[in-house]
Amino acid sequence: MSGFLPDEPSAEVRVSPNFGPRRDTLKPDMIVLHYTGMATGTGAEAWLCDPSSEVSSHYLVHENGHIVQMVRESDRAWHAGKSSWFGRTDINSCSVGIEIVNPGHSLGYPGFPRRQIDAVIGLCKGIAGRHEILATRVLAHSDVAPGRKIDPGEKFPWAALFESGVGHLVPAAPVRRGAALRPGDNGADVEALQSMLALYGYGVEITGIFDDQTRIVVEAFQRHFRPRRVDGLADGSTMRTLQGLLASVSR
Known part of the structure; x- marks a missing residue:
């Protein structure tokens, strides 16, 4: 060069x-x-x-x-x-x-x-x-x-x-006790989670089954957008933060 x-x-x-x-x-x-x-x-x-x-x-x-x-x-x-x-x-x-x-x-x-x-x-x-x-x-x-x-x-x-005007973020929803999607779960709620992650850009297959790959992608999402707790479980805070990001997207 x-x-x-x-x-x-x-x-x-x-x-x-x-x-x-x-x-x-x-x-x-x-x-x-x-x-x-x-x-x-x-x-x-x-x-x-x-x-x-x-x-x-x-x-x-x-x-x-x-x-x-x-x-x-x-x-x-x-x-x-x-x-x-x-x-x-x-x-x-x-x-x-x-x-x-x-x-x-x-x-x-x-x-x-x-x-x-x-x-x-x-x-x-x-x-x-x-x-x-x-x-x-x-x-x-x-x-x-x-x-x-x-x-x-x-x-x-x-x-x-x-x-400072760099990147995309919304305030992370508060972490509270409550139900969470986790490995082994399946159904429409898991499919909705996978669909939202894919809509944001993550490489996750939409199967309706909360498999290990879904957990790994949820962890990656949390590490960037909801770092207070990185556990791979799609609790209410994770879901609301993801919904907020998608609602604010301008591509």
């Missing part, structure tokens, strides 16, 4: 060899947020630029807010892996990937510093503006790869992004 100039003016450039051309699309229409899941940001940056890793991201955001661009937005970075949204399975070809330095669940999972989140917000605004990306298409890795991935996780401050 000779003569690589950053798409984001504030970004440092460190070129990764792990990229290719986008397939079947001229520009991205989605932003996918990740955490690095490694002990240090330096190690994560090196790994994303190592040809043997066969992974990359368009951007890396360090804890202090420093942004590194590794792949041009016009190219296809290798960040999402096996994933889907609205039935599309080549998420790498239609997205910009942002890795956020955080050791993740297996290494203590600390909170995300405000300087880092401010940098993510600014970066997302720039990307969304350049490519006319809708708020509903600023997503978590766990949204597009439920079960396989859980990042950036339930501590990620989606509300701070939303309050």
